Amino acid sequence: MVGASNSPTRIGGTVFANLLRAFPGDVHPVHPKDQVVQGRPAFRTVGELPEPVDLAVIAVPAAAVVDVVAECAARGVGGATIITSGFAEAGPEGRALQDRLTQVSRETGIRVIGPNCIGYMNAHDGVMANFMVTVDEPLPRPGPVALVSQSGGFGSYITNKAVLAGLRLGWFVSTGNEADVNVTGVLRHLVERPEVGVLLSFMETLRDPEVFIDTARRAAELDKPLILLKAGRSEEAARAALSHTASIVGSAQVLDAVCRQYGVFVASTMEELLDLGTIFQNGRRARGNRVIVMTSSGGAGVLLADEAGQAGLSVPVLPEEEQQALIADMPVPFYGSAANPVDTTAQTTAMPGAYRKVLFSVARSASADLVSAVTWARPGPANDAIVEMYQSTDKPVAILSTAWSEQFQQAGVPTYTDPRRAMIALAALVRQSGRRPPGSARFTADAERARAARELIAAADGQTTLLESTGKSILARYGVPVTxxxxxxxxxxxxxxxxxxxxxxxxxxxxxxxxxxxxxxxxxxxxxxxxxxxxxxxxxxxxxxxxxxxxxxxxxxxxxxAPARLELTCGMRRDPVFGPMVAVGLGGVLVEVLSEAVLLRPPFDAGTATEALGELLGGRLVTGRRGLAEDERAVTARVMVALGELALELDEVSEVDVNPLRVAGGAVLAADALIVVRHG
Amino acid sequence: MVGASNSPTRIGGTVFANLLRAFPGDVHPVHPKDQVVQGRPAFRTVGELPEPVDLAVIAVPAAAVVDVVAECAARGVGGATIITSGFAEAGPEGRALQDRLTQVSRETGIRVIGPNCIGYMNAHDGVMANFMVTVDEPLPRPGPVALVSQSGGFGSYITNKAVLAGLRLGWFVSTGNEADVNVTGVLRHLVERPEVGVLLSFMETLRDPEVFIDTARRAAELDKPLILLKAGRSEEAARAALSHTASIVGSAQVLDAVCRQYGVFVASTMEELLDLGTIFQNGRRARGNRVIVMTSSGGAGVLLADEAGQAGLSVPVLPEEEQQALIADMPVPFYGSAANPVDTTAQTTAMPGAYRKVLFSVARSASADLVSAVTWARPGPANDAIVEMYQSTDKPVAILSTAWSEQFQQAGVPTYTDPRRAMIALAALVRQSGRRPPGSARFTADAERARAARELIAAADGQTTLLESTGKSILARYGVPVTxxxxxxxxxxxxxxxxxxxxxxxxxxxxxxxxxxxxxxxxxxxxxxxxxxxxxxxxxxxxxxxxxxxxxxxxxxxxxxAPARLELTCGMRRDPVFGPMVAVGLGGVLVEVLSEAVLLRPPFDAGTATEALGELLGGRLVTGRRGLAEDERAVTARVMVALGELALELDEVSEVDVNPLRVAGGAVLAADALIVVRHG
Missing domain, CATH: 3.30.1490.20 (ATP-grasp fold, A domain)
Structure with missing residues (x-):
């Protein structure tokens, strides 16, 4: 560590103390004056180090950082973590310093985390190159969860909360100003590591979208949930986007859509990020979406069942013989219910044996893919029984408790303090369990089709907005049915x-x-x-x-x-981050009133488009009595695929609007079309 | 207490111990055999009591309860709380017992809480007639919050959580089987009590809707927030309701609508019930909706700002001179932001004086109606400064912390563990602050109009569904513009x-x-x-x-x-609980696809209807570029008022459907109408 300090309150002191207490190998301080730093003999410079090192942690003043990194590179150091602030966040001078840092990294090949970050932790190998905790605070319980955050302050904040919530963090990386490595790149690296099972991430800016999508694909292939908390989606921003018609391809919406398409979970709150980490960290998967709720408080049971339904889980009534078997273990007379929720009532509080028996029967039930139970955080036989039940089954379990408890965290029992949070977590687990890796969306450009389309564009003679008739001719070549x-x-x-x-x-x-x-x-x-x-x-x-x-x-x-029972609108825009995106929403006058749309990033196939249409208007576009029929849905999906192929083949087309797409009696027709091109 | 027990693990022992430790006046045990119960001389029967008593707490076996209550009534006891189970929840025999209990209460005038409840607490007067806590657990910190719950188990559960969350409970009442008193009646009583400032309630069944609405009116007049957590709104239930066209008046939707209309908050989760209690318990009100966010973690600040926007709050950029004044107190060089969120960065962690100064300046800012700040739960100068700041201002404050802390709870500082939860609470407070008591919605029936309508109905000659032409004639008499x-x-x-x-x-x-x-x-x-x-x-x-x-x-x-740029649908149904409800939603084909609607309970005026229309489709029906224009909105509101008046004047009309209500160029016309009547 370059800039290791003897003062425990200084950042250079905290980081060095963390390194020392966690790392089983050698840790050398580099210090210009002190002979000894925190009990270790110090070296004047990196060049004087007695042996090759793997990692340099740097906390010297900003002006000195670039030279130190260059020295490290010359000495063969593999990577550097730069804690120091005062770079791009500090105005033009700092910006210039950071550019030099990036340059050194590129030229010498040394990889750099930071600057202006709080460092990183690899708990599996004992690397605590950070000040996310002070030396008097315990180290996080290591485990399969990796947390990657651009913001250091937030990273420290959420790490603190994660520890309280019982999350077992194996990796924490803050990337700070991202002079070299960014959040996406770290995720791409971590997804391949065998000790990592769950990836949590917080970002304000998404860089390298192709790497992000590649990471999402790998995460899906390896069945490792990737969960994103994204800042910057306030309604004020959304309202601004709504004021023009391009609203359907607003940026937060695009990110959400891309995440949905590639199987990334988007956490809608900070606590949800941790809640999902909690349910995933033990690696259990569900065979279906049927949850049994066990409670001694009827009210809490009803709330859990309600939230299960709202989260898309099912709460099946137990078969009569199972109910009878449960009742046989209950107090007599029994005033509760064995139907599901299984309500043992407060009577069983005084009968821990009965509670335990019923709980085990519930977990073993052939009607249960998932188990949920209500408890109080105070220790006692009920909670002992819950721990044993959890260990006796491989089904996913979510416990609703008045508070987190050390006992459950030790045993790894996923615990939630609100019914909705418990059920959102279980539903995410069901989604992950039922997911197949996305097919390799192959797409081969059709040169002849593109050539024909370009001829039509050329006829527009430099005009950027093509005539409707030209637009429809082009669309027809891509297979869009037109009037x-x-x-x-x-x-x-x-x-x-x-x-x-x-x-x-x-x-x-x-x-x-x-x-x-x-x-x-x-x-x-x-x-x-x-x-x-x-x-x-x-x-x-x-x-x-x-x-x-x-x-x-x-x-x-x-x-x-063209007759119309329904009017849809189908369009293509190019997102500055993710490139072409195809949107379908309700059309006609209502496109102004209802901005909801489904978005897909090409290439995608008709199956993916058909599925996406099923999500529009909460599914009601296809389930509504006079909604989109099956054949109409198939044609609409093909229109979406066509617009995606057009976008991939014709770079110069910046925008397509098919509005309305008129739907009636099995037919779907583009009744108007607007194509905007950039002429080279 | 009748059924007081010497055994501390029995319910009769726990309740009696709780009574003894809390009540400053006399507490007498009644016991058939024991001479002394928990140190107090016992009496054989209620009749032998040495003095008149105010309250009897009853925990004898079910079969004996009715006689004990009758004896209490004869002895002049004002009220009874019955803990005992085995009544209506236990089958026909229990049902009969409970009916007798109700009868005794009605005949003698003795008021009864329960049976099958966990009792009640009035912390202000030291009445702990319950077993919601055991004697080794501390009594809740008393304060202005009242919690009323039908379910005893849930009541105990949420009381436990409330204490952990720092809620100061002055009243807790569980009503159990409601043989006499129900949740609504208890709320009606408590809203008038001066020591009660906030009412929280959990119910599975809403009884006495008129009393509920009256309570809501009083709560609004007295500026006491009333917050409801309602079970029974699962999507499975909603899906079932959606399968027929009456869906727009589904029951959970009606309750939500009635609550919105009369100013009752509906908590969507268990934690939200407590979160709202926390922000309201100190009685602060806001002058506007502008929040300043102060943070040393940029990421958390962005999340808070985002959530503020989504909750309808504004996060104004601070005026340049305020920013300069803040920066003058910051570390040099300063790498954060003073714009809002005010990001002091981790630099100030080492400079508590600076942090304190900035925090106080933020709270004093003329641009701030509300203050939010981010902190870690560990004690330290930052949290000391937050407590002092809180005490120095009368503006509402919501702190985001990694966990609850004793220090903040002692000082009454509202604390949240998630950005969204903090901002939802502040937004509710803003809503309460800006609310005027609902006008006394006067309505005078128009006998001549009703007579004319009845003549038209009579012409239908016993048919329950009137002809469209008849329906429109009736509607026209109520002022609905028809084709x-x-x-x-x-x-x-x-x-x-x-x-x-x-x-x-x-x-x-x-x-x-x-x-x-x-x-x-x-x-x-x-x-x-x-x-x-x-x-x-x-x-x-x-x-x-x-x-x-x-x-x-x-x-x-x-x-x-009739031309149509937009088609709406306006209808009336009679809800089994709340009576007539008037609904407006999107019409035409989309009524099948989009089930969203606004609902109002008559009588209401055109102003209320106009406001409600502004909530349809998240406000986009009226803000959308081709949405409802101002004049069209006014006519639509009058149509709603007309349907409400029709429902109040014509009891025999069970259903009205105006579909479509065609809107174009300032005109709104009923193009079709269906009226269903019950004859005789």
Whole structure:
């Protein structure tokens, strides 16, 4: 450690004391003046060290850090953890210092954690290169949980809470200013380590999205839950995003969607991050989603059952013979219930033997995939029985208790202080248990299709917003069903086209100056017959010439009216972090009122899209009596896949809006389309 | 106490010991054999007691309870608390016992708490007539919080948690089987008591809804927050309700709506009940919703700010001069932020003086209505400063800490262990602070209007579902704007009516056998001109005669087409608990897909309805760019008021559905209406 101090209240003193008390191997202090630091002989410089070292921990003033790191690199040190502050967070001078640090790391290959962090802990190997606890505080109980946080202060905060909650932390890494290593990279490293079973992370900025997605894939393959707490999703921010139509691809929503798609849990509160860590740290998995609730307080049992239902778990009524068997062990007369929740009532408080028997029967029940029980934190035979029951089964268990208890933490019994928190944790475990690793979403670009699309784009002659007719032609090449339509150059052409198309038609003025046609009267709906088409055509063009005299008319689109029981909207935007994202939501007028949408990051297949549609409006879009039918859902999924493929093949397309996508009687048709391109 | 026991492990022993240790006045045991119970001379019977008593606590076997209560009543005892189980919860025999108990209470006037409860506590007067704690456990710290729970086990559970959370309980009442007194009645009593400032309640069944609403009104008048935790709202239940169209008036939704309307807080989790109790127990109120967040951990600060935004609070950036003043007190160089969140960074950990100064400045800031700060639970100068700051201001404060601490609980500093929980509590306090007592919603029945409506109902001649045309006539009398329309007896009449009405029209077959017209082809839309009307009329009647040969046609309604940018649905149902409820939600096809609705209990005024509409779809129905405009919102509110008045005046109307209520260009029109009546 460079900058190790004899003063216990200084950071350099705390970190060095932590290193000393935990590490089984050699720890050398480097100090410019002191001969001895905390009982160890000190060296003047890194160059004077008597042996090669694996890790340098650096807590010297900012101005000296870069030289020390360079010296470490020259000496063959593998990595450095830099505690020192005063870099990018401290203005332009610090920014320059940090850039030099990054440069040294890149040039010499030495990996750097920090600067401006509180260090890291690898409890398995006894590396406490941090000041997240002071020397008088106990070391965390080591275990399979890894916690990675950009913010050092928050890391220390949540580590403190994690220890109280009984989380067994094996790794804690704070990345600080991320001059070299960032949160995503640390997660990518840790997911491969065999001693790591659960990954918790807090970040304010997500860097290296491709690495993040790769980490998520590996975590899924290795069945290691990855849980993210993300800051920066306040409703004030959301409201700002809602004020323009691009709202459906707001940034927090994109992160949530990407996490859902790749199997990452998003914790919605700080406590939920720890709650999920608690349920996952013992590595149990569930065979199904049926939970039995055992309680001696009817009210608490009802709350647990309610929350189970709300979290998507089932609370099955126990079979009659199981109920009879339970009742046989209960006090007589028995005033409780054996149905589920199994309510033993306060009577069993005085009969620990009966309580224990019933508890074990519940855990063994063939109707139980998950076990939940209510208890008081005070020690006693009931809690002894819970510990024994927990150890006797491999089913996941979540205990609701008035408070955390040392006894349960020692035994590893997952404990929660609120019914909702217990059931959210169990539901996450069920989700993880039922999850198969995401398929390798293969995608092969279709060069011929892309070439044809580019020809159509080229015809737009430098315009960034393509004509609706061009947009639909491009979409049609990707397999999107579009309304039957023809371009007409004059009124007679329009009448003839309407005859060929048949049925009621729509007329729309095509002009690069009129992306929003209805604002300029450039659209006529529901026209039957020659006269109506002729009259509407003339009337429309007259109106446009008055309301938008600057508009150059490229032609009139004659389009068959598409019936609609439902209107959806399907679009593509490019997120600055995650790249192209395909969205589907309710359309028509309601797109303004309801901003809910499902988002997918291409490439994805039709199965993934079909599943995602099932999540829209809490599932009611597909389960509602007049919602999306199965065939309609399949076509909509294909439209989503098409937009994803288009985005991957045509980099120059920055935005696609199919609005509305009209749904009726099994048919799904793009009735309008807007494509925005960047010309190279 | 009748049934006082010498055995400390028996319930009768625990209750008596609790009575003895808390009560400053005389406590007499009644026991059939023992001469002395826990050091007090015992009496054989209630009749032998040496002086009049105020309260009898009863823990004798169930079979003896009724006689004891009768004896107490005869002796002039004011009230009885019955601990004993084995009544209605124990089958028909117990049920009969309980009925006798109720009868004795009614006949003699003696008030009864229980049976099958854990008793009650009035800490202010030293009445510990309960076994919610054992004698070796400390008595709760007394204070302004009252907790009323039907379930005894749950009451004990949550009391235990409340004590851990630092809640100062002055009253705890468990009502058990409610042979006489119920939760609602206890709340009604306690709301008037001067020592009670906050009412918490847990209930599985809400009895006496009128008393509940009256309690809510009084609580609002006296500015005493009333907070309810309600069991029985699982999604499984909700799903069941959603499967039929009456879903919008599901029972949990009705309770939520009634609570919102009358200013009762609904806690969504057990911990939230305690969190709200914690923020309210000191009686502070806020002047606005601006919160300043102070932290030495940037990450925790961001989370608090995010949650503040999501909870509807504002986190204003501090004025430049305030920021400069704060920075003047910070360490140099300062790497944190003074903008808000005020991030002092870990630097101030070593500078308690600076931390204290900044904290006090933040609390004094003219930009702060509310103060929030982050801390670690370990004692130290930072927490000392927080206590002093709390005592120096009358602004509401919520501290985020890694755990609860004795120091903060002693000082009454509201402490939370999760950012969301802290901000939900502050937001509730802001809501309470800004609330004016609900106006006395006066309503005077209009006898003439009711008489006219009844005449129309009578014309239905015993049919329970009125014709659309009749329904709209009734609604029109209550001021609901309906589509222009006429009944026609034949095709010529229809053509003539269409001419008079003008514009495109709709034809609908009126038949008591066809409440769902479109299922039988009994409707034709968008008809222009005589020919179209004539042709559609004949075609429609032909189709109906094939598809619904049993239908008796009463006439054909010729209705002007109502344009619609938005479709709403407005309805009335009678809830078994709260009576008539008026609902408004999105209509058309989406009523199947989106079940969200706002509900109001009549009588209410247009202002209340207008406000409620602002809550639909998270506010987006009125803020969305193409959402409900101000004039449209006002008319919709009047439609809601009309349905409420109709429900109050016409008891025989069990159901009203206006679907759709078509909205366009400032106009709101009932385009269809279904009224269901009970005759006789």
């Amino acid at each position: 039957r339509e023809e371009m007409a150059a004059d009124v007679d052409g329009a009448v003839a086209a309407a005859e060929r198309i048949g049925g009621p038609v729509v007329l729309k003025v095509m002009s690069y100056q009129l992306p929003h046609k209805s604002d300029a009267g450039a659209i006529r709906l529901g026209l039957h017959g020659q006269d109506a088409v002729r009259e509407a055509y003339q009337d429309m063009l007259a109106e446009v010439s008055v309301r938008a005299p600057e508009a150059v008319v490229e032609g009139v689109l004659v389009q068959r009216m | 222009r329309e006429e009944m026609a007896a034949d095709v010529d009449g229809a053509v003539a009516a269409a001419e008079r009405i003008g514009g495109p029209v709709v034809l609908k077959v009126m038949s008591y056998q066809l409440p769902h017209k479109s299922d039988a082809g009994a409707i034709r839309l968008g008809l222009h001109g005589q020919d179209a009307v004539r042709e559609a009329y004949q075609d429609m009647l032909a189709e109906v005669s094939v598809r619904a040969p049993e239908a008796v046609v009463e006439g054909v309604l010729v209705q002007r087409m």
